Amino acid sequence: MAPVQRNVVGIIALVCAVAGTVFSCVKGALILGWLLLPVAFILAIVALVIKNKKRGVAIAALIVSIVGFVLAPLVFLFVVGQAANDAFGGDTVVSDSASDSTAGGAGSSLGAIGSGASNNGAGSSRENPLxxxxxxxxxxWAVTINSVNFDGDALVAAGNPFNTPADPGKQYIVVNLTATLKADDSDGSSPMVDVEYVSRDGVTSNSYDNIVVLDSSFDSLSTLYQGASTTGDMVFEVPADSAAEGVLAVRPAVFGDKEFIALQ
Known part of the structure; x- marks a missing residue:
């Protein structure tokens, strides 16, 4: 019987399995880990079937690679979740601009409360808007709804000769808002603010449903840097018989938490 020899393939498989498992848990090296783990698994299988070679190291490589396969998707989901949270800007909070100004400026954290927390649920539903x-x-981002003008038809008509009148039974309202960049982003950022009008009957309208041009239109394309603000108008076509009975749904980021705000 031939003597049992060192399993070189098994050793290589074990090295790849250990490195792959480690790299698959490192945020900046996930892809390298994903590449090494399949290689380690295949080499471990090959090392197990080679005759007259020690199998202990091959079995160890197989176990470690399987553990890596289990850990890799968990780490990936954690990284994706963290990235999504950063992209969405974190949890949405609300503050009273008036009281914040007294306490030390607009947007001061002194007046901030958790969304729907100690504010008796205000903002969490259409029935109890902020x-x-x-x-x-x-x-x-910090977003403030400054005012709502219900005489939007006149403003739209005067704003641009190509603006079309509201449909029968509808009217325009003009919502003025301010967005301020809080994040310290060296590349700057554009205000991807999401504002919707929700009617008394629960029907949602968006400012992009109708192409209306005003000199004061809200600028969502320009790049802002920390502390900078932009103020402008969004126009909504809403039911004429109950325009004032709706609410605004506001998100400081497109996929952020929604807060409902009264029109007056």
């Missing part, structure tokens, strides 16, 4: 002028913010 008052007009409330600042809705996350880690990156």
């Amino acid at each position: 008052p007009l002028g409330t600042t809705v913010e996350n880690d990156d």
Whole structure:
């Protein structure tokens, strides 16, 4: 019987399995880990079937690679979740702009409360909206609805000769808002603010449903840097017989938490 020899393939498999498992748990090296783990698994299988070779190291490589396969997707999901949270700007909070100004400036954290927390659930539903002028913010942006003008038809007509009148039974309202960048982003960022009008009957309208051009339109394309603000108008076509009975749904980021704000 031939003597049992060192299993070189098994050793290589074990090295790849250990390195792959480690790299698959390192945020900046996930892909390298994913590449090494399949290689380690295949080499471990090959090392097990080679005759007259020690199998202990091959079995160890197989076990470690399987453990790596289990850990890799868990780490990936954690990294994706963390990245998503950063992209969405974190949790949405609300603050009273008036009281914040007294306490030390708009957007001051002194007035901030958790979304729907100690504010008796205000803002979490259409039936209990936050008052007009409330600042809705996350880690990156602070958004304040400054005013709502119900005489939007006249403003739209005067704003541009190509603006079309509201459909029968509808009217325009003009919502003025301010977005301020809180995050310290060296590349700057554009205010991807999401504002919707929700009617008394629960029907949602968006400012992009109708192409309306005003000189004062909200600028969502320009790049802002920390502390900078932009103020402008969004136009909504809403039911004429119950325009004032709706609410605004405001998100400081497109996929952030929604807060409801009263129109007046």
